[in-house]
Amino acid sequence: MPGLPLDDTVRFGLTSRLPTRAIVRETTAMLERLDFNSVWVGDHIAFTSPILDPLLQLAQAAAYSDTLTVGTCIYLLPLRPPAPVAKMTSSLDHLSEGRFVFGVGVGGEFPREFEACGVPHNERGARLAEGVEIVRKLWTGEPVSHQGRFLSFEDVHMQPGAYTPGGPPIWCGGRSDVALRRIGRIMDGWVSYVVTPEQYEKGLATIAAAVEENGRNLDRFGTAHLLFMRIDDSRDRALDDATELLSRRYAMDFRKAAERYAALGDPGAIAERLRAFHAAGVRHFIFDMLGTVEERNAQLERFAREVRPLLADIR
Numbered sequence: 081m082p083g084l085p086l087d088d089t090v091r092f093g094l095t096s097r098l099p100t101r102a103i104v105r106e107t108t109a110m111l112e113r114l115d116f117n118s119v120w121v122g123d124h125i126a127f128t129s130p131i132l133d134p135l136l137q138l139a140q141a142a143a144y145s146d147t148l149t150v151g152t153c154i155y156l157l158p159l160r161p162p163a164p165v166a167k168m169t170s171s172l173d174h175l176s177e178g179r180f181v182f183g184v185g186v187g188g189e190f191p192r193e194f195e196a197c198g199v200p201h202n203e204r205g206a207r208l209a210e211g212v213e214i215v216r217k218l219w220t221g222e223p224v225s226h227q228g229r230f231l232s233f234e235d236v237h238m239q240p241g242a243y244t245p246g247g248p249p250i251w252c253g254g255r256s257d258v259a260l261r262r263i264g265r266i267m268d269g270w271v272s273y274v275v276t277p278e279q280y281e282k283g284l285a286t287i288a289a290a291v292e293e294n295g296r297n298l299d300r301f302g303t304a305h306l307l308f309m310r311i312d313d314s315r316d317r318a319l320d321d322a323t324e325l326l327s328r329r330y331a332m333d334f335r336k337a338a339e340r341y342a343a344l345g346d347p348g349a350i351a352e353r354l355r356a357f358h359a360a361g362v363r364h365f366i367f368d369m370l371g372t373v374e375e376r377n378a379q380l381e382r383f384a385r386e387v388r389p390l391l392a393d394i395r
Contacts, residue, residue: 083288084301087363090394093118095153095306095368096376098137099130103373108145110377114384119145120153120183120306120366125193128331135168142176151181153271153306153366154253157215158186158207159197162231165211166218166238173243180244181302182215183271184208185253205258206230212250212266219247251302255279257286264290269302271366274341277353280305281360304364305357308342310371311382315345325370342370347382351390358394 094111098104098121111119119141121134138150150172157165173180186204187193194201210228217224221241225234242248251269254260263270264287272280284303291298308326312318319335322342326334338344343353354365369379 083292084284084303084361085298086301086303086361088395089363090358090391091117091364092388093120093149093151093364093366094380095120095122095366097121097131098141099132101140104137104140105144106373106377108141108148110380112145112147114380116148116380118149118151118181118364118366120151122153123155124187124190125156125159125196126190127193128329135172138180139172139175142172142179147179149179149181150176151251151366152183153304154183154185154251156187156193157184157211158204159193159199160211162211162214163218163233163236163238166215169215169248170219170238170240170242173248174240176243178244178248180248181251181269182248183251183253183304184212185271186259203230205262208252209262209266216247216250249302251304255283260286261290263287264296265294268298268300269304271302271304271306272362273306274337275305276340277356277360280357280362284361302364303361304366305362306366306368307353307357308338308368308370309350309379309383310342310344310369311347311350311379311387312344313346315349318344322370347386347390350383350387354387354391355394 093116121137123134124131134152134155142150169182186208188204191201207230210230214226218238219242221239223235223237249268251271252263252267253271253273260283270287310318310322319339322338322344323335326338343350369376
């Protein structure tokens with residue numbers, strides 16, 4: 081992608097809830113055995129079903145694995161005061177020894193969680209941008225000051241700073257032009273969600289233009305996509321199962337969205353979908369293997385056994 085230095089290696093990860101020690105231990109061991117690269121968790125204060133705090137889940141995952149990158153996909157930074165977030169994320173960066181990607185976003189699908197946090201729904205974009213600025217300042221480990229729209233302080237010295245020099249990479253979700261331009265202006269990567277390969281390519285072009293307009297000189301830009309997946313020899317059955325699961329999760333009819341955005345069907349169909357996203361610029365695939373823990377594990381095994389060999393030539 082012109083103007084964006086993409087990773088030169090394709091990486092595979094899993095997003096999953098990690099609600100118990102046993103599931104964390106089982107999941108991290110399986111991902112390591114199957115040569116996956118990362119594990120991710122989502123975030124909400126209030127959701128349609130139970131969800132734990134993402135940073136606590138990832139701290140436990142990092143303790144069980146010596147190799148997996150751990151990441152938030154995505155963390156609703158506008159709902160929190162940035163300084164405590166800087167402390168928690170810096171701590172996770174240390175505990176993972178630099179294996180942390182801070183994926184952030186504005187959220188907004190559930191306005192009541194903004195009400196519960198005392199955050200105006202229409203301020204979430206501005207709060208995200210200022211929050212990222214504050215977190216990065218505090219990650220330096222040096223005395224810093226800030227004068228902003230939402231927060232001001234003088235000579236605050238948070239110790240230690242981040243483990244990773246310059247701080248963990250901050251990747252951001254979003255699909256609107258405003259969000260994409262913000263990503264190009266201040267973020268280290270993009271995590272897309274419910275987009276097609278064609279939309280991904282177009283979005284990445286918007287980001288690249290914003291990078292150039294703002295005169296940024298990037299060594300690396302992360303390009304990730306969270307992809308719903310259901311492997312089944314019958315595509316119709318995969319679609320039915322995905323629709324049922326996602327409609328229940330999001331409390332809405334998800335059939336049209338599943339048909340358009342998910343990777344569904346036999347290993348060949350899955351590989352073809354991944355190739356299309358790779359051609360559009362994706363280098364980090366984050367799979368949501370739809371189903372129970374047992375179904376998810378079977379899907380992971382089948383991906384490693386039947387899909388990944390079909391992708392051996394992409395880098």
